[in-house]
Amino acid sequence: MVKVKIPVYDIKSIDRGARGNLMVQRFDSYLENHYEHLHRPHRHSFFHMVLFTAGTGTHTIDFNTYTVMPFQMYFMVPGQVHSWHFDKNIQGYVVHFEEELFTTFLSHPQYLERFTFFRGGIESAVCNLPPAAHNSMIRLFESMLQESAGDTEQNLDMIRLRLLEIFINVDRYCGHKQANPGVQHKTTLLRSYQDLIEKHYRDLRLPRQYADLLYITPNHLNALCQDLLGKTAGDLVRERILLEAKRLLTNANMTITEIAYNLNFKDNSYFNRFFRKDVGITPDEFRKSFLNP
Template sequence: MLREFSYKQFGNIEFSKEATEETALASIAEHIKILFIPRKATIQVDFQEFTMETDTLLFINPQVIIKPCETVNGQLIYFNRDFYCIEIHDQEVACDGILYSNVFEIPFIKLDEIQSGNIQSIIQEINTEMTNDDSSTEEMLRILLKVIILKSTRIWKQQHQLSENSQHADVQFLRKFSKLVEQNFKTHHTVADYAEMLFITPKNLSKKIGLISKRTPNDIIKERIILESKRLLAHTKMTVKEIAFILNYEDDAYFIRFFTKYAGLSPMSFRKQF
């Protein structure tokens, strides 16, 4: 189902291998998404396959490529920036909040039985509200969407031991680093680059990132570059030389060695595989 309010769009579809055609996903590729995935379901996210141990939420920005594998009764909520993002100023529930702008990990939110029941109740309210047609429908849908993001942000912080008020600054720092990497990975490749943007030393940057991730800032930056390389190889017809140039590698031979080292196979082998 899709509801449109002028330029604002909000919709939801069943997410399953049988019900979700690739053409349907392609039609909402530029939308921001929230995916409810039942326990034991299997999905593919950016070339990796995952099987859910629990009912799970996944927050997906437009760059992420998803595909149902063995998924039944999943729910996919999608919306454009006009519907939600441009009116939100609270950093934690914005479209560039830690759930959406997260270079540390794929932001799966594992839900226990009570949390899953709460989220499914909100999704059911959304489904019911989608059939209404009065002046309050748009705002009700926006409120329900925000509640899901708020509850999920709270769960994420609890799962990462960052839920105390005293740790608010740490969460905002991680969010800022994540956002900087997402905005600059094509042109800035070193830890020193990001430490300078954040006005701290590379050593302190590594220490702060260690609060949440076992990977170093250098690993995170390099993995983001590799992920973008994979997306371009799999979903465009650009040459390896063109991809290297876009990612600010003037020497395409160096880029090929870099990709092969981190991805485990050459760019052309990866393209053939996917």
């Protein structure tokens, strides 16, 4: 049987005419050139942002499928698996950029991390813009298209400024609002927990291990997660492990045993039980259903 591998695209492999770490295009022309490849599951090595202004379809991000609607924005971070399926007359804008576009421009190297939609979470990957924002958002994207036709550093700086304006406005429309300092403290602590999970999910599996790193009690950590997310602290760790397992399973060149070892499961049968308990099927069955739907 021929092995199917999920491709990983960088900006230059999608558009050879792209300027370094940035690409700005109208979505219909972008789709016309790349739909044959991009409607199949793939990954990016860059940040990805899309605004739809017309048309319908579906967009699947990390195994979650959304119905595409006009004036809906999508945000993705490097490494996420996604695919498109569109009806006719899809229109909008697409922007690809690498993190270096801003780290070389701003004194805050982690600036993008302040925006929830650039943290890789499914719950914040989509923003439905209110009607009052439609015209202003179109003007910002049109301005970026005009600036992308130039090749000076001033053109690039103007695109950076327009992107920052888009990010801040989207955060106002769809970001998590901070009701009071108490809620803000809880949110900051939760973000710190999520950051630690992202760094250590392969090695640290127990909430008490993360609670120690945060200098709080396991009960405090669990109450925090249930209060803000309606989930236990352990749920967040398991969800991150399962997401990585699904991503790795899209790589047909890795065996199930290799994936189990990569995720620090010393016993392959334990990995199978862990996966099946939450997903309902075995890792091998998931791989076959995804690569050969």
